[in-house]
Amino acid sequence: MAKILCVLYDDPIDGMPQTYARDDIPVLDRYPDGQMLPTPNGIDFRPGELLGCVSGELGLRSYLEGNGHSLVVTEDKDGPDSEFERELVDADVVISQPFWPAYLTAERIAKAKNLKLALTAGIGSDHVDLQAAIDRGITVAEVTYCNSISVAEHVVMMILSLARNYLQSWDLVKAGGWNIADCAARSYDIEGMHIGTVAAGRIGSAVLRRLKPFDVHLHYTDRHRLPLEVERELGVTWHESPADMVPHCDVVTINCPLHPETENLFDAAMIARMKRGAFLVNTARGKIANRDAVAEALESGQLAGYAGDVWFPQPAPRNHPWRNMPNHGMTPHISGTTLSAQARYAAGTREILECFLEGRPIRDEYLIVQGGHLAGTGAHSYSPGNATAGSEEAAKFKAKVPAEG
Numbered sequence: 001m002a003k004i005l006c007v008l009y010d011d012p013i014d015g016m017p018q019t020y021a022r023d024d025i026p027v028l029d030r031y032p033d034g035q036m037l038p039t040p041n042g043i044d045f046r047p048g049e050l051l052g053c054v055s056g057e058l059g060l061r062s063y064l065e066g067n068g069h070s071l072v073v074t075e076d077k078d079g080p081d082s083e084f085e086r087e088l089v090d091a092d093v094v095i096s097q098p099f100w101p102a103y104l105t106a107e108r109i110a111k112a113k114n115l116k117l118a119l120t121a122g123i124g125s126d127h128v129d130l131q132a133a134i135d136r137g138i139t140v141a142e143v144t145y146c147n148s149i150s151v152a153e154h155v156v157m158m159i160l161s162l163a164r165n166y167l168q169s170w171d172l173v174k175a176g177g178w179n180i181a182d183c184a185a186r187s188y189d190i191e192g193m194h195i196g197t198v199a200a201g202r203i204g205s206a207v208l209r210r211l212k213p214f215d216v217h218l219h220y221t222d223r224h225r226l227p228l229e230v231e232r233e234l235g236v237t238w239h240e241s242p243a244d245m246v247p248h249c250d251v252v253t254i255n256c257p258l259h260p261e262t263e264n265l266f267d268a269a270m271i272a273r274m275k276r277g278a279f280l281v282n283t284a285r286g287k288i289a290n291r292d293a294v295a296e297a298l299e300s301g302q303l304a305g306y307a308g309d310v311w312f313p314q315p316a317p318r319n320h321p322w323r324n325m326p327n328h329g330m331t332p333h334i335s336g337t338t339l340s341a342q343a344r345y346a347a348g349t350r351e352i353l354e355c356f357l358e359g360r361p362i363r364d365e366y367l368i369v370q371g372g373h374l375a376g377t378g379a380h381s382y383s384p385g386n387a388t389a390g391s392e393e394a395a396k397f398k399a400k401v402p403a404e405g
């Protein structure tokens, strides 16, 4: 029987909701490229409920315990005295989420003698030292596509919010003000702008499709080029590299995974190549953009705005410069954990667990690492190596002591 250790974000401060804002969520047939939605043998939750936090338990407890397995769920993930580190030593499976990542560094993997599966309840497994997982023969899997559209919608919202100066205008109203000139002095239409995505995978291409009706000029860069008919349909221009693309763009959106090739991609030199006053939206991973270079570019005006929901580490220390830099639209890591997305990633997590526990193959599209090498989606979208360095900083955030600096 297996021990499953699951790390999820805290419950709402006032406890689990008794009612929800809406009674249902739309039922989808398939993902946009035809990929099947998650196909577990069953689910023990109602789609639309909060599942991604500790009490939500991804709806897994009755299934796992009913089959004789044990489930430990905790939000206490950082530092050597955390419940995660204590429970890890004999866990067979670790489930974690990018929103509240249980960083699986090489040191932690070395302590986890029984670990066979690191399962991401979402997309993006950079919080796992993939090189260490490759070396130890641990399988790494994620719920590919489960929240790609959720993020694409968020990207469009962030681009419009920055360009239209929405956040500052909203702040002004909340503060009792009415000075229209203050709102309008930084407000632009995106019509006619040049907008480029770094990566045109599931999220990047969904962003392109959603932006096309705004009559903008679309650009992308990716390691693999889109089919020519798709390029024509979207009217999108391909560039050899991010460095080639960014000088042409008024808005850049980052939609590639974090791995050694993309870590620190948007450093001071890359940002200097961008047009003065460009907007940068990053919902991919915090470490793809250099923390200090972004803050400095907003101070100097090289960037007119920066938005997204990904930081490094997570949770971000309270003194992280992105919390207080000018003209930012940052939120905690939320774009991929809408209630709609939660239903899909909980069902996908259950599907992967069922496969693992019953000795059936995990779908190729869910695989990142298997059998000592990058596999499935991982072989296409990642490069081997480790992107977890520095994650111990996350212990600086004390979740339940809001006054601490």
Ligand code: NDP
Pocket (backbone or CB within 6 Å): 122, 123, 124, 125, 145, 147, 148, 151, 198, 199, 200, 201, 202, 203, 204, 221, 222, 223, 224, 225, 255, 256, 257, 258, 261, 262, 283, 284, 285, 309, 310, 333, 334, 335, 336, 337, 377, 380, 381, 382
């Ligand atoms: P996909 O695997 O569909 O797409 C990733 C794309 O990135 C692929 O097209 C890949 O190219 C491309 N890519 C990889 N490396 C590079 C590189 N060095 N330069 C340019 N392009 C590169 O994943 P998704 O679109 O679904 O998700 C992308 C990322 O978004 C995730 O890995 C995750 O980090 C983040 N994400 C964030 C969420 C949030 O809540 N904020 C939720 C979900 C995802 P190719 O395969 O052609 O080599």
